[in-house]
Amino acid sequence: MGTIGAGFSMSLDGFxxxxxxxxxRLFAWMSLGDTDLNLSSGDTDFDLKVSSESAENFEKSIQSTGAIISGRRMFDVAGAWGGKHPMGVPVVVVTHTVPQxxxxxxxxxxxxxDGIESAIESARKIAGEKNIGVGGANITRECLKSGLLDEIHIDLVPVLLGQGVRLFEYLGIEPIELERTGVRVSPGVTHLSFRIIK
Ligand SMILES: NC(=O)c1ccc[n+]([C@@H]2O[C@H](COP(=O)([O-])OP(=O)(O)OC[C@H]3O[C@@H](n4cnc5c(N)ncnc54)[C@H](OP(=O)(O)O)[C@@H]3O)[C@@H](O)[C@H]2O)c1
Structure with missing residues (x-):
């Protein structure tokens, strides 16, 4: 069975x-490398330039991901990705009201x-043996609080944003221990991977 992992570009102060x-600013590193990476959503082509290490990270993630779970805000902020997520996989959106x-x-x-556990069940049916990605801060926190998340991937950007959307706030839980499973340093970003110890 695939893992459930959340991945974000994050400022050093957690936004x-x-x-x-x-x-x-958080995605600026995606144009600082020397390796071309082309992604497309339903309405936008992204011609990225990343380091070869970052490109490898992207490719690995695209190949191993079978579905994404998104919070409704991320879905709305992204304009439903114009009808196609850049990773090219189906998206399960957790919401209180369905956009018809x-x-x-x-x-x-x-x-x-009907909640995050039901969303995971739907995503598993779609993803089969592949991994599930989780997007949106709120929805990621729900997965964390329920002990449903297996991995966290942070693209750490050397900037202090000071305000915005924080990833790790209002957790209200006991400390969660992580095992660092990967560190890759690239221009403008440090890729950090962690496994959640359960
Ligand atoms: N830096 C990065 O790599 C990155 C990546 C992705 C996203 N982002 C940012 O993340 C932000 C979006 O995250 P967010 O934390 O604001 O929101 P979110 O997690 O995407 O969505 C939260 C919304 O999902 C719905 N929801 C959550 N749990 C639910 C439940 N159990 N039952 C029913 N509905 C539920 C609710 O919407 P309704 O009540 O309206 O239905 C809730 O307001 C954006 O600013 C986006 O740009 C950044």
Missing amino acids: IAGPDDDIQ EWAYEGSPFTFVT
């Missing part, structure tokens, strides 16, 4: 977006209104 959900325009037969989006 995954600045004010107004701005992620420009995206809920049709064959839609790349599945909407789940």
Whole structure:
């Protein structure tokens, strides 16, 4: 069975977006390398330049991911990725209200209104043996609190944003021990991977 992992570009002071959900500075490292990486969503082509190590990270992640679970805010902020997530996999959106325009037969989006465990069940059916990615700070915290997350991947950006959307706040839980499983240093970013010890 695949793992459930969350991955974010994060400032040193713990923000995954600045004010107004701005992620420009946090994603700047994706144009600082010497290796071309082309991704496309439903409405945008991303011609990225990353280090060969970062490109390898991306490729590995794209190949091993079978579905993504997104919080409704991330889905809305991304404009439903124009109808196709850049990783090219189906997305399970956790929400209280289903946006009817995206809920049709064959839609790349599945909407789940009865909680994170149900979302994981749906994502598992879609992903088969592949891994599940989790996106959105709120939804990631829910997975953490419920002990459902296996891995955390942080692309640590050397900037102090000071305000915005924090990843690790309001956890209200006992300390969670992590095992560091990977460190890769690239221009403008340090890729850190952790396994959650259960
Ligand atoms: N830096 C990066 O790598 C990166 C990557 C991804 C996202 N981001 C940023 O992350 C931010 C989005 O994260 P977020 O924490 O604000 O929101 P989020 O986790 O994407 O979504 C939270 C929303 O999901 C719905 N939801 C969550 N749990 C639910 C449950 N149990 N049952 C039903 N609905 C539930 C609710 O929406 P409703 O009540 O409206 O349905 C809730 O308000 C954006 O700023 C985005 O730019 C950054």
